[in-house]
Amino acid sequence: MNRPAFSVDRLLNTSAAWLLALLWFLPLCYAVWTAFHPAAFEAHFVLTAPLTLENFEEAWAAAPFARYFFNTFLLVTLILICQFVLCTLAAYAFVRFDFPGRTILFTLVLLQLLVMPDILMVENYKTMRLLDLVDTIPAIALPYIASGFGIFLLRQTFMTIPKELDEAARIEGASFMGVLSKVYIPLAKPTYLAYGLVSVSHHWNNFLWPLIVTNSEDTRPVTVGLSIFSAIDSGVEWSVINAATLMTSGPLLIGFLLFQRQFVQSFMRAGIK
Amino acid sequence: MLKSTLMKAVATTALCFSTWASAQAVDLQFYFPVAVGGKAADTIQELTSEYAAAHPDVNIDAVYTGSYQDTVAKVITASRGGNPPQLSVILSTDTFTLIDEDLVVPFDDYLTSEEDKKWLDGFYPAFMENSQTGGKTYGIPFQRSTPVMYWNKEAFKEAGLDPEVAPQTWDEMVEFGKKLTKKDDSGNVTQWGVRIPSSGFPYWLFQGLAIENGAILANSDGNKTNFDDPKVVEALEFMVDLSTKYEVMAPGIIEWGSTPKAFFERESAIVWTSTGNLTNMRDNAPFDFGVAMFPEKIQRGAPTGGGNFYLLKGASEEQTQAAVEFVKWITAPQQSMKWTKATGYVAPRPETWETAEMKEYAAGFPQVLVARDQLEFAKAELSTYQNQRVTSLLNDALAAAITGKSDAATALEKAQADADAILSEYR
Numbered sequence: 001m002n003r004p005a006f007s008v009d010r011l012l013n014t015s016a017a018w019l020l021a022l023l024w025f026l027p028l029c030y031a032v033w034t035a036f037h038p039a040a041f042e043a044h045f046v047l048t049a050p051l052t053l054e055n056f057e058e059a060w061a062a063a064p065f066a067r068y069f070f071n072t073f074l075l076v077t078l079i080l081i082c083q084f085v086l087c088t089l090a091a092y093a094f095v096r097f098d099f100p101g102r103t104i105l106f107t108l109v110l111l112q113l114l115v116m117p118d119i120l121m122v123e124n125y126k127t128m129r130l131l132d133l134v135d136t137i138p139a140i141a142l143p144y145i146a147s148g149f150g151i152f153l154l155r156q157t158f159m160t161i162p163k164e165l166d167e168a169a170r171i172e173g174a175s176f177m178g179v180l181s182k183v184y185i186p187l188a189k190p191t192y193l194a195y196g197l198v199s200v201s202h203h204w205n206n207f208l209w210p211l212i213v214t215n216s217e218d219t220r221p222v223t224v225g226l227s228i229f230s231a232i233d234s235g236v237e238w239s240v241i242n243a244a245t246l247m248t249s250g251p252l253l254i255g256f257l258l259f260q261r262q263f264v265q266s267f268m269r270a271g272i273k
Numbered sequence: 274m275l276k277s278t279l280m281k282a283v284a285t286t287a288l289c290f291s292t293w294a295s296a297q298a299v300d301l302q303f304y305f306p307v308a309v310g311g312k313a314a315d316t317i318q319e320l321t322s323e324y325a326a327a328h329p330d331v332n333i334d335a336v337y338t339g340s341y342q343d344t345v346a347k348v349i350t351a352s353r354g355g356n357p358p359q360l361s362v363i364l365s366t367d368t369f370t371l372i373d374e375d376l377v378v379p380f381d382d383y384l385t386s387e388e389d390k391k392w393l394d395g396f397y398p399a400f401m402e403n404s405q406t407g408g409k410t411y412g413i414p415f416q417r418s419t420p421v422m423y424w425n426k427e428a429f430k431e432a433g434l435d436p437e438v439a440p441q442t443w444d445e446m447v448e449f450g451k452k453l454t455k456k457d458d459s460g461n462v463t464q465w466g467v468r469i470p471s472s473g474f475p476y477w478l479f480q481g482l483a484i485e486n487g488a489i490l491a492n493s494d495g496n497k498t499n500f501d502d503p504k505v506v507e508a509l510e511f512m513v514d515l516s517t518k519y520e521v522m523a524p525g526i527i528e529w530g531s532t533p534k535a536f537f538e539r540e541s542a543i544v545w546t547s548t549g550n551l552t553n554m555r556d557n558a559p560f561d562f563g564v565a566m567f568p569e570k571i572q573r574g575a576p577t578g579g580g581n582f583y584l585l586k587g588a589s590e591e592q593t594q595a596a597v598e599f600v601k602w603i604t605a606p607q608q609s610m611k612w613t614k615a616t617g618y619v620a621p622r623p624e625t626w627e628t629a630e631m632k633e634y635a636a637g638f639p640q641v642l643v644a645r646d647q648l649e650f651a652k653a654e655l656s657t658y659q660n661q662r663v664t665s666l667l668n669d670a671l672a673a674a675i676t677g678k679s680d681a682a683t684a685l686e687k688a689q690a691d692a693d694a695i696l697s698e699y700r
Contacts (some may be wrong), residue, residue: 042534043538081466121346122349122350125350125351125354126353126355128354129354129356131357134356144347208343211339211347212343212345212346212347215302222338227339227343228314230340236530237553238534
């Protein structure tokens, strides 16, 4: 008796999902279309339009992208590794050790989430100059590695891990570091995966701070190369811009598609949306 | 024995000399934004390495710094962080901001000889309006432009107009526009007569209309605006009327970035946009097109635009001196010509246009001369203290009038009142 109602409901749900997916997908479709066709077909959607890779060639030649990709790769790897190490240790300390001022310290860490990194740009620049790091990749990474978000996230995850497991490991003679590496870290894997994705994509796309703190080709990431196409004075060349955009976001897109299942699952478990 | 001693002495002297020379070499860092497509960044790098090759006593490092806005952010951050570049290209309209932030030094202290003063007088006065204030020169024009009107000759022919003649007055523009606006059978417009883009920074092209109507938007001290001047109101009413009353321009906010595309696709027969588009137009327009000065109301007029060289505080005496020498070199005819050809920016010194090579270039592509000739009527681009805030007040007023949320007079009066509140402390 309820079946028809149920299938109408299902139909609505499915079509709404499709509609949203399509809306989300449209800009990407347009980017793919313009990137693979000559500029004359930017606004003409003819199936027989000639395919070309010229836009990619032009985009690739406009800036030293090979070097920029290498720099970005170094940058996101450096940030990710440092964040994992720092945030894990900090979160572990907040969860398992009782020390005076713990709550205040944790509140301070949380406060970091409320401060826009852009406000600190000048102060960060001064610090980098003091450390003589201006125009290096560590200078781009340093302000981000003590991530309040990462500490908070890992702390919440570690808190859900039953204390019994910890105690059992302790009784077996594991040291503090042993407990961390054998009990906490393996159980928090989904959180690491989810946080890693957020961190990598954020720093892959970061533009202003890297632009400000670096000066030379040897240290700049892909976003700086991409910015060369946002030339407002002379009109927008969609085909080349989209080719460049696809090119620079390609590795992330492919990575996401490959590991999609793991990401979705870990997001559900880690509770990030 | 004697010979080898001599050789040693020579070698030592040579060594001393070379270390002395490199110890004396001046390090210069120079930030530059890129606002046009094509090979602008490559041309700058090429020019600086050419300079470095000819001047071994100067190490010059040209740093690409994104858009104009990114460049200002970087200059301010680096200066506050105690690491400013010695030289930077920044929007000419940011002069007051840079003075207010106490980041720049005027060129005058380094241009003391008669010859230097003559050199300073060798720039187009229209470009210097945005570069000088309070009797001091803070900017040297470099990547400067001015907006012009492009028209589609084929569309003119189809509409029964003389394809070689652009509208000369506002009335003609409306009259031509009516003939050029085409509708299909169901009444949808397939080709608009006129397109004056109004997204992002509508104040720039609007300023052209205001100047043509005899209004000046801001004084040269940068502390007083005239947004509620009746002539400004009239100019805005005209801009709105183009869509609502005369129906020759698309209603609502018109996108700046897609304007060349709309021109190529014949969506608009006449478009107003920067000379920075000239090379793009020449390479991609599928029809014959003309370039003309803006039409006049009571006079011709257009704003200038683009970036100047600025000297940043915090450099040593030698560095600033070297920076000034570099600026002199890069604005000289030979270099300026290369830059103009690569980008479409207007060479800022008349002498560049007098060179045989430039004349030959202009003969083959006479459209480049229009922007230069318009300079005679051009005025300073709107620039005040707290420039971004004041300009966005005007932008908001223009958007309100264009979208019909408010009438021109009310919107501009409000913008003027808000601008007064910001600028009163600078008077």
